[in-house]
Amino acid sequence: MNILVCIKQVPETTDVRINPETNTLVRDGVQSIVNPFDMYAIEEGIRIREKHGGKVTVITMGPPQAENALREAVSLGCDEAVLLTDRAFAGADTWATSYALSMAIRKIKDFDIIICGKQAIDGDTAQVGPGISTFLDIPQITYVKKIEDIKPGFIRVERLTEEGFTAIESSLPVLLTVVKEINEPRLPSLKGKMKAKSLQIAKWTAVDIGANPEKIGLPGSPTIVNRIFTPPKKAGGRIMKGDAVQIVTELVGELREKHIV
Amino acid sequence: MEYFFNEQQKYIKEIAAKIAKEKIAPIAIECDEKEEMPWEIVKLLGESDLFSVYIPEAYGGLGGGCLDLCIAVEELSKACGGISLSLAATALGTYPILLSGNEEQKKKFLPDIARGKRLAAFCITEAGAGSDAGGIKTTARKDGDYYILNGVKQWITNGGEAEVYTVIAMTDKTKGARGASAFIVEKGTPGLSFSQKEKKMGIRASMTREVIFEDVKIHKDNLLGKEGRGFIVAMGTFDHSRPGVAAQALGIAQGAIDDCVAYGRERHQFDKPIISFQGLQFMLADMATQVEAARALVYATARAVDGGAQSFAKESAMAKLFASDVAMQVTVDAVQFFGGYGYMREYPVEKRMRDAKITQIYEGTNQIQRSVIAAHLIKEGAARKETAKV
Numbered sequence: 001m002n003i004l005v006c007i008k009q010v011p012e013t014t015d016v017r018i019n020p021e022t023n024t025l026v027r028d029g030v031q032s033i034v035n036p037f038d039m040y041a042i043e044e045g046i047r048i049r050e051k052h053g054g055k056v057t058v059i060t061m062g063p064p065q066a067e068n069a070l071r072e073a074v075s076l077g078c079d080e081a082v083l084l085t086d087r088a089f090a091g092a093d094t095w096a097t098s099y100a101l102s103m104a105i106r107k108i109k110d111f112d113i114i115i116c117g118k119q120a121i122d123g124d125t126a127q128v129g130p131g132i133s134t135f136l137d138i139p140q141i142t143y144v145k146k147i148e149d150i151k152p153g154f155i156r157v158e159r160l161t162e163e164g165f166t167a168i169e170s171s172l173p174v175l176l177t178v179v180k181e182i183n184e185p186r187l188p189s190l191k192g193k194m195k196a197k198s199l200q201i202a203k204w205t206a207v208d209i210g211a212n213p214e215k216i217g218l219p220g221s222p223t224i225v226n227r228i229f230t231p232p233k234k235a236g237g238r239i240m241k242g243d244a245v246q247i248v249t250e251l252v253g254e255l256r257e258k259h260i261v
Numbered sequence: 262m263e264y265f266f267n268e269q270q271k272y273i274k275e276i277a278a279k280i281a282k283e284k285i286a287p288i289a290i291e292c293d294e295k296e297e298m299p300w301e302i303v304k305l306l307g308e309s310d311l312f313s314v315y316i317p318e319a320y321g322g323l324g325g326g327c328l329d330l331c332i333a334v335e336e337l338s339k340a341c342g343g344i345s346l347s348l349a350a351t352a353l354g355t356y357p358i359l360l361s362g363n364e365e366q367k368k369k370f371l372p373d374i375a376r377g378k379r380l381a382a383f384c385i386t387e388a389g390a391g392s393d394a395g396g397i398k399t400t401a402r403k404d405g406d407y408y409i410l411n412g413v414k415q416w417i418t419n420g421g422e423a424e425v426y427t428v429i430a431m432t433d434k435t436k437g438a439r440g441a442s443a444f445i446v447e448k449g450t451p452g453l454s455f456s457q458k459e460k461k462m463g464i465r466a467s468m469t470r471e472v473i474f475e476d477v478k479i480h481k482d483n484l485l486g487k488e489g490r491g492f493i494v495a496m497g498t499f500d501h502s503r504p505g506v507a508a509q510a511l512g513i514a515q516g517a518i519d520d521c522v523a524y525g526r527e528r529h530q531f532d533k534p535i536i537s538f539q540g541l542q543f544m545l546a547d548m549a550t551q552v553e554a555a556r557a558l559v560y561a562t563a564r565a566v567d568g569g570a571q572s573f574a575k576e577s578a579m580a581k582l583f584a585s586d587v588a589m590q591v592t593v594d595a596v597q598f599f600g601g602y603g604y605m606r607e608y609p610v611e612k613r614m615r616d617a618k619i620t621q622i623y624e625g626t627n628q629i630q631r632s633v634i635a636a637h638l639i640k641e642g643a644a645r646k647e648t649a650k651v
Contacts, residue, residue, distance in 0.1 A: 186308065187276065187279060187280065187283075187305065187308070187309055188276060188309070189276075189308060189309050189310045190269070190272055190273060190276060190309060190310035190311065190313070190314065190323055191310050191313075191323065192310075193272040193275075193276070194268075194269065194272070194323070197268065
């Protein structure tokens with residue numbers, strides 16, 4: 001079973017700063033961590049390998065320092081790591097990111113299951129996982145809370161819904177995005193740390209993965225961020241007092257006055 | 262202080278600190294109250310490879326040494342001086358195999374210990390043989406290819422929990438100290454049993470029991486070293502393990518200082534945080550200075566052990582003596598620092614004070630450490646053949 005885990009390095013703080021000119025994240029001077037949801041993806045990938053054999057390859061796209069996120073994944077038990085890094089990737093939106101990752105995965109070629117966290121804590125879009133599966137033209141199952149069964153060419157999972165869960169079966173290869181209910185991520189081991197320190201990490205550029213230069217980075221991103229702002233806090237409402245008839249009369253009158261009804 | 266650890270030692274500190282803070286600290290008081298050893302933590306320590314740090318790579322370890330072990334024990338003890346013993350006392354029980362075991366014995370026992378799959382315990386103390394280890398009554402009678410062990414070992418840390426016991430027993434009572442031998446006994450061997458857990462003042466998340474031998478028959482392959490070398494095995498073991506006790510003391514003491522700093526900044530009296538009062542500041546400064554001095558001695562000793570120093574028995578005794586006395590003083594002061602709250606069991610410092618006390622007692626009381634140190638001074642003096650000049 002060959003498992004690919006896609007992760008993202010994100011700013012540690014929830015106090016995210018935005019570059020006002022490019023409307024992209026300011027990463028300088030901010031401590032970086034592996035996106036917390038991706039930790040569940042890493043853990044699940046390692047558990048599948050422990051049960052079914054094979055190997056776990058972890059991939060990320062980002063600046064050179066994103067290598068640290070990959071090394072952390074290796075210290076937890078991932079076998080190999082690939083870093084997509086190239087100035088040409090900079091400023092990618094979820095579409096361009098999904099495209100680049102899918103091209104890297106095509107280059108890796110041999111895979112059965114791709115696992116992503118359900119979303120990243122910085123952008124919160126939850127789009128890259130599904131985007132990758134679309135580019136690769138393979139099935140996707142999002143919000144997976146449990147892997148029930150894996151057999152050659154087959155997987156059955158439980159997908160978290162608001163009311164409970166849906167049991168879904170799929171052929172392989174498949175892309176899963178996982179929620180935190182799926183497992184409890186382990187702590188790194190010393191042997192893992194030592195391995196992570198010395199592991200050669202493959203570094204691929206846009207040319208290496210054969211990406212169309214028009215589909216990557218800021219120029220390849222269809223998303224245009226016009227403005228980023230913090231929505232104003234809702235002002236407190238007005239509480240009407242009196243008996244039911246008085247209140248309803250007053251309320252309807254005011255709604256009419258404001259042309260709401 | 263910057264002690265210039267190597268890469269592996271830095272990782273050990275990082276991982277042990279993470280486990281201590283995230284996993285042990287939240288349950289330490291509860292485990293102490295219930296007098297329970299948390300096996301889920303033992304499992305975690307195993308998965309993180311912390312049991313393997315001092316075991317050679319050839320036997321599944323990370324190939325570090327005494328300092329690597331000290332770093333792990335110190336970090337874990339910052340959260341709980343009892344839970345850290347699953348590791349520290351296993352090391353004590355493992356050193357006889359590491360130091361005196363043959364290749365087969367090492368291959369058979371060390372890999373499981375390195376993975377944390379099996380804990381170990383060292384059995385020397387008896388009701389009548391504490392500081393006077395020569396008073397050991399447990400016997401090992403040769404019977405063909407086997408030895409038959411009889412006797413009761415007392416206050417055995419990890420007793421009942423461990424699966425590998427290294428045991429000092431008399432093979433020839435007529436020879437006194439030269440009649441003792443060391444053996445490996447596995448849990449499950451017929452005739453081996455354990456008492457109820459002892460009720461202790463501190464380190465209550467660590468299990469202490471009597472280990473009882475009633476016609477326990479073990480193969481002669483389980484003899485460690487040669488017959489009659491039991492005390493040499495035991496003394497060599499203590500020389501290696503005492504820095505570990507010292508590290509436990511350091512962790513307990515440092516934990517108490519950290520508690521005081523945090524509490525002192527929060528607790529207000531006379532409209533000020535109490536840490537702003539010079540009386541308490543001076544107290545804290547003295548505590549921190551003592552602990553740092555102890556740490557420097559412990560690490561220097563551990564490095565001497567790892568560096569292959571010819572003799573380190575004296576230094577090892579000094580490290581254990583000094584660090585445990587410092588830990589006792591510092592934890593008593595920490596309770597004082599907390600005032601009335603320090604006396605309450607829901608605050609962490611009274612537990613640290615109870616935990617610290619054992620470090621002055623076990624693996625040789627601090628009086629025995631002083632005897633060891635003095636004996637070396639006398640021996641060194643005699644070797645110099647100097648005469649006193651008036």
